Amino acid sequence: MKMDLQEKLKILADSAKYDASCSSSGSNRKNKEGIGNVATSGICHSFASDGRCISLLKILFTNCCIFDCKYCLNRKSNNIKRAIFTPEEVCTITLNFYRRNYIEGLFLSSGIIKSPDYTMELLIKTITLLRKKYHFNGYIHAKAIPGANQKLLHILGFLVDRLSANIELPTENGLKLLAPNKNSRNVASIMEYVKQNQNKKYVPAGQSTQVIIGATKESDLEIMKKSEDMYQNYHLKRVFYSAYIPINKDNLLPTLEHPPLVRENRLYQADWLLRFYKFKVKDLLDSKNPNFNILVDPKTDWALRHLKEFPKEINTCSYYDLLKIPGIGVKSAKRIFASRKKITLHFEDLKKMGVVLKRAKYFILCSGKYFTKREWFKKEFIEKNIILEEHLLKKKNYEQLRLF
Amino acid sequence: MNNIYIYDGDFISLLNTIIYLIKKNRKPDNIKSFEYTPTLLDNTINLSIPRNEKIIEKIRRQFGKYVLRILYCIFLSEEENKELILFYLFKNTLKYQNQVLYYRNLRCVSEGMRIANYVIHESHKMKGFLRFKELENHILYAEMEPTNNVLFLVSSHFQKRLKNEYWMIKDTKRRIISIYDKKNFYIVAEEELKSRITKESKDEKKIEELWKLFYKTIGITERKNDRCRMNFMPKKYWKFMTEMRDEL
Ligand code: SF4
Numbered sequence: 001m002k003m004d005l006q007e008k009l010k011i012l013a014d015s016a017k018y019d020a021s022c023s024s025s026g027s028n029r030k031n032k033e034g035i036g037n038v039a040t041s042g043i044c045h046s047f048a049s050d051g052r053c054i055s056l057l058k059i060l061f062t063n064c065c066i067f068d069c070k071y072c073l074n075r076k077s078n079n080i081k082r083a084i085f086t087p088e089e090v091c092t093i094t095l096n097f098y099r100r101n102y103i104e105g106l107f108l109s110s111g112i113i114k115s116p117d118y119t120m121e122l123l124i125k126t127i128t129l130l131r132k133k134y135h136f137n138g139y140i141h142a143k144a145i146p147g148a149n150q151k152l153l154h155i156l157g158f159l160v161d162r163l164s165a166n167i168e169l170p171t172e173n174g175l176k177l178l179a180p181n182k183n184s185r186n187v188a189s190i191m192e193y194v195k196q197n198q199n200k201k202y203v204p205a206g207q208s209t210q211v212i213i214g215a216t217k218e219s220d221l222e223i224m225k226k227s228e229d230m231y232q233n234y235h236l237k238r239v240f241y242s243a244y245i246p247i248n249k250d251n252l253l254p255t256l257e258h259p260p261l262v263r264e265n266r267l268y269q270a271d272w273l274l275r276f277y278k279f280k281v282k283d284l285l286d287s288k289n290p291n292f293n294i295l296v297d298p299k300t301d302w303a304l305r306h307l308k309e310f311p312k313e314i315n316t317c318s319y320y321d322l323l324k325i326p327g328i329g330v331k332s333a334k335r336i337f338a339s340r341k342k343i344t345l346h347f348e349d350l351k352k353m354g355v356v357l358k359r360a361k362y363f364i365l366c367s368g369k370y371f372t373k374r375e376w377f378k379k380e381f382i383e384k385n386i387i388l389e390e391h392l393l394k395k396k397n398y399e400q401l402r403l404f
Numbered sequence: 405m406n407n408i409y410i411y412d413g414d415f416i417s418l419l420n421t422i423i424y425l426i427k428k429n430r431k432p433d434n435i436k437s438f439e440y441t442p443t444l445l446d447n448t449i450n451l452s453i454p455r456n457e458k459i460i461e462k463i464r465r466q467f468g469k470y471v472l473r474i475l476y477c478i479f480l481s482e483e484e485n486k487e488l489i490l491f492y493l494f495k496n497t498l499k500y501q502n503q504v505l506y507y508r509n510l511r512c513v514s515e516g517m518r519i520a521n522y523v524i525h526e527s528h529k530m531k532g533f534l535r536f537k538e539l540e541n542h543i544l545y546a547e548m549e550p551t552n553n554v555l556f557l558v559s560s561h562f563q564k565r566l567k568n569e570y571w572m573i574k575d576t577k578r579r580i581i582s583i584y585d586k587k588n589f590y591i592v593a594e595e596e597l598k599s600r601i602t603k604e605s606k607d608e609k610k611i612e613e614l615w616k617l618f619y620k621t622i623g624i625t626e627r628k629n630d631r632c633r634m635n636f637m638p639k640k641y642w643k644f645m646t647e648m649r650d651e652l
Binding site for chain 2: 006258
């Protein structure tokens with residue numbers, strides 16, 4: 001029996017939803033004579049019930065797969081309904097959604113059908129149709145299929161804005177255990193190829209990858225080390241962290257009551273520190289502290305452990321020192337840096353610059369003044385206050401939630 | 405008595421008024437659009453200054469396009485005293501030139517930036533949350549009700565993105581419509597619009613159903629987070645969003 005479009009979309013969006021990547025930023029495609037363009041800053045069109053941004057039509061081309069990765073809904077051994085789109089169907093949905101401003105573009109991934117090459121050819125066929133026949137200039141993110149011929153990777157890269165190949169598990173052992181058909185060398189060779197060839201025409205928005213958190217035993221240190229390596233070696237734009245959600249029962253998989261969301265959040269915060277705040281993994285974690293503190297964010301945690309470097313004088317410390325202060329972000333650091341050339345800054349001024357004073361005040365001096373008596377500048381005092389504030393905040397949020 | 409200076413209600417006329425007041429060294433208690441209803445304590449003054457459109461180019465050249473953009477965005481806001489803030493901000497712009505926005509210790513700068521950022525932020529949200537429907541004649545039609553007057557900013561975005569489509573966007577609160585004819589867009593008052601909004605095309609419902617289905621499917625149940633969703637997508641926007649209307 002022929003499946004209708006509704007049913008296909010339901011199946012193929014459902015199996016695509018676990019990929020964390022959604023962003024549509026970093027590219028700049030102009031609308032020449034067709035439909036669509038790409039906004040450099042990325043646009044969220046909606047937010048799903050889980051609070052994640054919906055920017056792209058995120059679907060699989062097919063959920064048929066010849067592999068049997070333990071953590072995956074689409075694995076060969078699962079007895080689930082299978083579907084496959086035609087290239088025209090993907091175009092119809094994409095274009096109709098795009099015209100109505102539901103989406104920024106398409107994120108096309110796929111299970112592996114027949115062979116990696118065959119799958120990749122299907123993706124290429126679909127995206128070529130979209131770009132060449134329908135002149136679609138919106139954002140396209142495609143998954144590169146590990147193990148496919150490099151020639152195909154070459155063709156695909158010229159059609160899309162972003163490519164990604166997921167490493168899924170941070171260590172070779174994890175991969176062997178849970179994804180026996182996969183091989184980390186295949187993913188690495190995709191990343192290497194894209195890095196070598198990336199330019200304004202080839203994968204203009206760069207490449208990204210995803211790591212699943214909590215399906216295997218790796219520590220935060222191992223995960224962050226892997227990310228740091230990939231940022232350095234392959235110039236990745238983003239590493240996405242996806243809290244493991246138990247979909248399949250398997251005695252190789254952990255049984256978790258809830259997905260490790262706080263841990264996922266800490267990893268994102270730390271990732272941010274690596275990319276924009278000049279932190280190194282070795283600043284944040286070591287073999288004695290291989291996991292992040294669940295109570296406070298990584299930057300505050302770092303500051304508490306390096307209190308000797310504080311308090312920092314807002315009016316004279318370097319730009320990089322400003323970045324290291326909890327409660328001060330890149331934007332506010334830039335504002336402080338520019339403003340203090342003209343005027344001397346006081347505590348009242350900092351709020352106007354977007355500083356989270358509630359957090360920053362413990363770590364700074366303004367023209368030599370501490371926000372309270374200087375004797376209070378002690379680890380115990382600061383730590384206690386910050387943890388208390390976090391706790392109150394959580395409680396407040398919880399109450400707000402109940403009001404809705 | 406409060407001296408309230410009256411301008412025509414548009415950006416250019418406001419700038420002309422502000423510059424005139426600065427030149428004459430007058431200190432307004434406030435500046436208001438002609439629609440303003442004075443109170444008993446108000447003394448309204450209508451200057452009838454000749455309109456000078458070149459002022460826009462002049463500001464762009466002298467102080468840069470970023471400063472101009474910020475001034476314009478403040479004007480688009482619904483802030484009560486935006487005209488007065490613009491007056492003081494412009495005064496300081498004459499003093500500090502293109503560096504003015506760094507002086508965040510000045511109230512007019514910090515307030516002005518806060519307001520402008522709010523407008524920019526909302527227009528960015530609207531670029532994502534706006535939903536077009538296809539009408540019988542293939543025209544795309546959208547309605548919105550933003551807090552600030554972002555129709556111009558939103559229209560410039562779709563002029564590039566949906567260049568080869570006819571579209572209309574209506575701000576239902578301000579009763580103004582932006583109409584795009586595949587070349588330019590024009591913003592007109594609703595009652596000036598001659599043509600009627602026709603019925604939806606026959607495929608429209610089908611596509612909407614597909615989108616709603618996608619929306620429901622893509623959320624991960626185990627991660628359900630209403631607070632987070634609400635933070636990013638406040639309820640006031642839901643009314644016009646195809647996938648959210650049912651949840652209201
Ligand atoms: S290759 Fe593995 S992760 Fe990818 S769809 Fe197949 S089973 Fe799932």
